[in-house]
Amino acid sequence: MIRTTASALAYLVSSIVAGLVGLVWSLAIIVGVGLLSITLAGGPAFLGAAWVTRRLADLERHRAGWVLGTAIAAPYLPIEGATVRQRVSAVATQPATWRDLAWLVALFPLGLAGGIAAIVVTVVDLAAVVAPAWAWAVPNPRAPFPMDPLMTTMPGRFGLTVLGVLLLPVTAWFLRTAGLAQARTAQVLLAPGAHRYLVEETTRLAQTRRRVVDAQAAELRRIERDLHDGAQARIVAAGMTMALAARKLPTGAAAASDVDLARRQLDDALTELRRLVRGIHPPILTDRGLHAAVAALAGDSPLAVEVRGDPDDRYPPAVESAAYFVIAEGLANAGKHADARSCVVTLARTADTVTVTLADDGQGGADPSGSGLDGLRRRVEALDGQLTITSPPGGPTVLSAELPH
Incomplete structure (x- = not known):
């Protein structure tokens, strides 16, 4: 006083x-x-x-x-x-x-x-x-x-x-x-007025747009590389095996082994294509929503994952897609780099924001500027959202994305 x-x-x-x-x-x-x-x-x-x-x-x-x-x-x-x-x-x-x-x-x-x-x-x-x-x-x-x-x-x-x-x-x-x-x-x-705010917002949006364009270009290159090195290579190999079997048939040589090999190669190619499709946009996300898609991720994860949120809640498609990939990358990083054993995924919704939070019990020390997390940040910023990461040495790591809807 x-x-x-x-x-x-x-x-x-x-x-x-x-x-x-x-x-x-x-x-x-x-x-x-x-x-x-x-x-x-x-x-x-x-x-x-x-x-x-x-x-x-x-x-x-x-x-x-x-x-x-x-x-x-x-x-x-x-x-x-x-x-x-x-x-x-x-x-x-x-x-x-x-x-x-x-x-x-x-x-x-x-x-x-x-x-x-x-x-x-x-x-x-x-x-x-x-x-x-x-x-x-x-x-x-x-x-x-x-x-x-x-x-x-x-x-x-x-x-x-x-x-x-x-x-x-x-x-x-x-x-x-x-x-x-x-x-x-x-x-x-x-104090700073509306003019400065508008200029800074315009600059931020221009930077976000460039980052989104770069992220989309990188994603297209990844898809092209996966198709070329994965499914396409297996389909070509299956075609060559089938051609070899076709040449053996007129001579009476046994071609059953070649047909079986071609079938396995086509099965591998189909599996690779399905994996690629899930990496682009998993069908379960469209059919059943974010909670079900995250539950499927949790079932495939080596971690003990607890999913919290309303299973019947649906969000705009762009928000669901961004939130799904944030969770998928967060779970992958927790198991691969943080040596985590369990993770809690929380989906929360307010009047105008969807908040996705991942908290693991790993060793922490995640680099917020790393390439994987930077890619997630670009995806979130494309929706005018915000990604925050708290990962002190020794853990725990908390990854939070706020997405307007």
Whole structure:
């Protein structure tokens, strides 16, 4: 309480000086840059003025943090451009540039009013508390009632002390309220606004799109490689075996062994194709939903897997597909790399989010930037979701994916 009140008082009092500096600087750059704008020095002058203005605004964000508890985040976007003209355009098109200037101008009346009020209220209250120490030195025989008995008599002076102590909570409340109101006003102008959010969101979506395209290309290459090296090779071998058997039949040579071999090769090819289809999109996921597909994964897993969630709950197809592959990769990693013996898979749903959580009892130490987990992250981010991994050395590992639906 005392600390927050002292911080609010320091903020309000220092705003008098900060407001004066901000007003003088604002007028100087408006006039100076305005006059230089018709010359070749206009661009560099504008960039230099913007740099200093941003430093002053950063100081204001830090000062507001005395009251808010944390400094206001900077709203600036990176300045790009090879020429002065391009850099001037990059700075001038950022709303934060002009909001900084608006706050430096508005700070003067706000800081002057708040600072003077804070000084007067604080001085009057503290003076009343210590009235017995000084009131005797300023006698005033013409003081009106009730100031005359309060200032000129000992009981009156101690009465002022009692009154001042009783008003200390009110004074502290006023200082905190006034300081918070001014800091909130600063936050409105100096905090990151919708422009920065939209730019950052656009950049994030562009990066996510590139990652999704890369992931899809890698998936297509994997499917092509599996078809070429797996099922296709087995089918070709079966065809060659059948051709060999066909050549033996007219000569009366035994071809039964070749036919049996061809049949086994075709069976292996069919198994490989089914495995590949399950890797692309398992049919059970479409037919019976995510819970049933995960239960099938759990049955094939060497781990003891417990599946929690509503078996009858269905989700959008894209969400089910992404969640399925997150779980499949998580179970594979738990058994292959973490030496886990058991795993709990939880499927939870809120109004707008599906949360998939895998918790194993393995040794931990998973690398969140590894290729397998990075592929999962791309798949989740493609749906504007978020993948988090907690895997301290010694375990346990918790893999969580939040998918909007």
